Amino acid sequence: MRALVNILLILTAWWPKERSGLEHHPVMEFADFVLEDTSIAYDIQHYKLAFDVDIPAETLSAQTEITLKMLEPGDSLMLHFVGMEVSEIKEGGESRSFNRVDSFLVVSLGRTATEGEELTITVSYHGKPTRASAGFGKGLYIDSSQSDDAVTYTCNAPWAAKYWFPCQDNPADKATSQMEITVPEGYEVISNGTLISAERTGAQWVFNWQENHPIATYLIAFAASKNYVLTTDTAMINGTPLPIYHWVLAKDSAQVTPKLMRVNEIVEYFSELFYPYPFLDEKYAHVHFPVRGAMENQTCTHINTGIDWGDWDVIVAHELSHSWWGNAITCRKLKHMWLNEGFATYCEALWIEHRDGPQAYQEYYENQIAGFYLDWFPAHNDPILDPPWSEIYSPLTYEKPAAVLHMLRRIVGDDEFFSILRTYGERYQDSTALSEDFEAVVDEATGQDYSWFFNQWLRAPGHPEYLISWGVEPTGDSVRVIMRLRQTQSWPPDVPIFQMPVEFGLIEGADTSFVSFIDSLEDQSFEVTIGGAPDEVIFDPEGNLLCEIEVSGIAEKNPDEGSGFVCSTICSGLLEYSCDANQRVDIAIYDVAGRQIETWSGIKESGSLDLGHLSGGVYFLRVLSLPSQTHRVVLIR
Numbered sequence: 001m002r003a004l005v006n007i008l009l010i011l012t013a014w015w016p017k018e019r020s021g022l023e024h025h026p027v028m029e030f031a032d033f034v035l036e037d038t039s040i041a042y043d044i045q046h047y048k049l050a051f052d053v054d055i056p057a058e059t060l061s062a063q064t065e066i067t068l069k070m071l072e073p074g075d076s077l078m079l080h081f082v083g084m085e086v087s088e089i090k091e092g093g094e095s096r097s098f099n100r101v102d103s104f105l106v107v108s109l110g111r112t113a114t115e116g117e118e119l120t121i122t123v124s125y126h127g128k129p130t131r132a133s134a135g136f137g138k139g140l141y142i143d144s145s146q147s148d149d150a151v152t153y154t155c156n157a158p159w160a161a162k163y164w165f166p167c168q169d170n171p172a173d174k175a176t177s178q179m180e181i182t183v184p185e186g187y188e189v190i191s192n193g194t195l196i197s198a199e200r201t202g203a204q205w206v207f208n209w210q211e212n213h214p215i216a217t218y219l220i221a222f223a224a225s226k227n228y229v230l231t232t233d234t235a236m237i238n239g240t241p242l243p244i245y246h247w248v249l250a251k252d253s254a255q256v257t258p259k260l261m262r263v264n265e266i267v268e269y270f271s272e273l274f275y276p277y278p279f280l281d282e283k284y285a286h287v288h289f290p291v292r293g294a295m296e297n298q299t300c301t302h303i304n305t306g307i308d309w310g311d312w313d314v315i316v317a318h319e320l321s322h323s324w325w326g327n328a329i330t331c332r333k334l335k336h337m338w339l340n341e342g343f344a345t346y347c348e349a350l351w352i353e354h355r356d357g358p359q360a361y362q363e364y365y366e367n368q369i370a371g372f373y374l375d376w377f378p379a380h381n382d383p384i385l386d387p388p389w390s391e392i393y394s395p396l397t398y399e400k401p402a403a404v405l406h407m408l409r410r411i412v413g414d415d416e417f418f419s420i421l422r423t424y425g426e427r428y429q430d431s432t433a434l435s436e437d438f439e440a441v442v443d444e445a446t447g448q449d450y451s452w453f454f455n456q457w458l459r460a461p462g463h464p465e466y467l468i469s470w471g472v473e474p475t476g477d478s479v480r481v482i483m484r485l486r487q488t489q490s491w492p493p494d495v496p497i498f499q500m501p502v503e504f505g506l507i508e509g510a511d512t513s514f515v516s517f518i519d520s521l522e523d524q525s526f527e528v529t530i531g532g533a534p535d536e537v538i539f540d541p542e543g544n545l546l547c548e549i550e551v552s553g554i555a556e557k558n559p560d561e562g563s564g565f566v567c568s569t570i571c572s573g574l575l576e577y578s579c580d581a582n583q584r585v586d587i588a589i590y591d592v593a594g595r596q597i598e599t600w601s602g603i604k605e606s607g608s609l610d611l612g613h614l615s616g617g618v619y620f621l622r623v624l625s626l627p628s629q630t631h632r633v634v635l636i637r
């Protein structure tokens, strides 16, 4: 989903890199939303929705038939439903009593249904649909006007399906669906899945669409208009034809449709990169709707084609990519939205990379992903995972997690990264997933525990703010280059000290050599001995980290010098140290992964620590007392 919201335009003064001059994140204000973490007593298998839409009267006469399986014994059911008048509810052909409580329809079964029992509930209702007061999707909008851009449409994300049909309005409960929509003659109706039939009955037409893949409730949609012009096309996925449709307003079609048709190349590329398009036996469609944005309704993306999207490939790739990330795999809880939107935002960059090359990808990452988030961050300080409701559609769930995926790719390498995406995609296809499921695939694929990476990036707010300095010391025929990296993030207070692989570029004339380290401490120095002094040392030369960088500007000498504390390389397991005077010394020892190994305290002018029980390698010794400082030590075996 991409939304364009006027209210955010007032912030453009400090928003240097807007996309096409338009903003795309909706403001969410929720008062009465779904209790998504409450237990669901039943599992919906299938929705059969029948709507007789009286477009001139802007009313609806409808019947929703729900087939569900009881997950626990119960004598009543709670369905989500808001507005319109319910005339009758039947269960297994028998009328049942019901009442309405807040946004729920409570159906009395008149008996205790057993666990595992399959029930069919039919709800008949009619009236003028009410619409949600907040959120991106507000339900069903019936447009009776005779204008050349009149469109009747639905938009649910994330919780407005219940404003037009009784349902379990929760992404955890996916089902198959069928939609039979009756409209006055002259209207065309588009919905999810495949068109089974379109038949005239008197002065009306009945369109019957069927979605055979499990679909999340918020992705169930239709649109109807007298003003659509259809352009058909075909993409080829591994030799299988995929029907592509573009339903665009007649007045815009000639100008707009060519901009959408790049979707063929994009769906072919993503099918190669991830796995074949998940709804290959159905279709992919663009359907114009007048909402300021676009919405990835399963197999039929609704997009406002009256907006100048700038580089249209970006929005087309974003919405299409939700077919894999959001539709085939749906985030089981809305507060894991990054699995939908972070992935789709990253797919924008993947398409740019394929179309324009690696340099364009890098620029897109730095400007539209990392830069966009960093400009937004100063006023927001929540984690990606489990953000407040007001931020489930924000740079926290779009750009920041897209940057996290970029950094993960750089750490594990391209082959591993795309293998992870394929495994995750295929494992949870036609199902739902939580963040932990994706993280487990990463651990499994790499054979390593990546909790250090995900915990800091997903479960804590913020990003590193690095203060860089460097200096040079002659050592015989060579020079020692000392690079000092301080993490200065102090607001908000719960932004952690990040552990990340970092890279420095040492520039000498026209040559640049690269050195890499693991940075994991608030204040850490690295050194490397080379033949001659570099002209310049630059941090993160390829621009991979999601961070802010400040360079002190003054080449400094070894920060260990004159600090009052000196320690040596550890020989035979003994670390020797001395400090200026008798004073308290608190020391913590870390390994290169940033794990604290042990601590030591004492009041001594000099002494030694026995680290003979540790294996050989590089450690970091952090002096917690005195002026805080960090030393890199090597334990030789």
Ligand SMILES: [Zn+2]
Residues within 6 Å of the ligand: 001, 002, 318, 319, 322, 340, 341, 344
């Ligand atoms: Zn999206």
